[in-house]
Amino acid sequence: MKKKVIIITGASSGIGEATAIRLSKEGHSLVLAARREDKLLALKEKLITEDSNILIHKTDVTNRNDVISLVKNTIDRFGKVDVLINNAGIMPLSSIEEGRVEDWDKMIDVNLKGLLYGINEVVPIMIEQNSGHIINVSSVAGRRVFPTAAVYCATKFGVNAITEGLRQELSAKYNIKVTAIEPGATKTELQSHIPNEEIKKNFAKRMETVTFLEASDIAEAIHYAISQPKHVNVTEILIHPTEGP
Template structure:
């Protein structure tokens, strides 16, 4: 397989990020895996290579602008360009506002908003110089509507959508740079493991049975957007389980 395209995926150690990395690698991208859990990244790199793909990894904290810049610089080493950035890293410690889980609020703002901004800041100058590229920012159904317990999380995901749409409008129309917002609904991932509010967890259990989306479902949607012709900009994909209201 000839490798002449590079994709960076943050939050690649599990869930949507892991599935997306595998999917893009299968489609001929050299994938640079980014997350904090090195042992997971090492295993994913081996798995991609066993399947005939190309991957490297870099332990990265998306809340550090310097580390995100270093990540993009590392991505340039393989093919000399960055074709795709998937800003996927995110946290979802849902809680009711009166629990005052301020530390969790701060962490969500840092990862879900600043992490996206730092990814954009690191890759946009490269893509503007290239005059092509694709930035995909993972928002959420919670970035379209707010429910009890999701106030702060929804706030961060509404912000991702606003930032993405603003960026899309600012792109030089002579450049083939695309921006896509991906808004998943309920997906079977590790995200809910960060919830510490027992009342929210109880509400989840009372929500009834629903066939959840799998991480691969979102990876397929991302791959769909990436594989469109250069003149086609898939602005937003909202994808949820059929049974989700």
């Protein structure tokens, strides 16, 4: 496969980190973005291979200037962007009646607006290149709603809508592929930030009865989408734990 220049947001842990590890094995050039620079540095050390080129960029995706500089630095270093993996996301679940409006704002800022900021920076570059691939990490929560996740689901339904809209507007016209990756329950840090202790405990209990997906399982799906030939656009990959509902 041709070596690509790939930006991964949320690369400091979980699915983003596993994706960086998987894609570095293919010798792609990777740009790793997240807020925790120490984690990105540690990951970079792990990834150094003979033919891989790694750039790290401290990025808060809710800050538009950070995202502008992320993409600009990628172009300065590598001269192109083949793939943007919009993976950064948060899931501070709570019931609507708790009224955690700040958490709702944060989910909308990271999961939706952050994703859009990235898209806005790479689209003109990909149009100019007449090639590109935008991969949005959505969720099973982008396909069905469950209690305590109304706002999280709303963001992921939104991610799916944006993904399909992008495909309709850009794919045929500019040779830009667009993919939604929709994982089910995956073992990462995501659940550890749930502020409601009871919801957090329920997740932990579920982990005792269901074998959760590994972050590397999702990384494999992302690698699959990226490695298809030019005429194949993998538009959606939904992955459940085998024992999950």
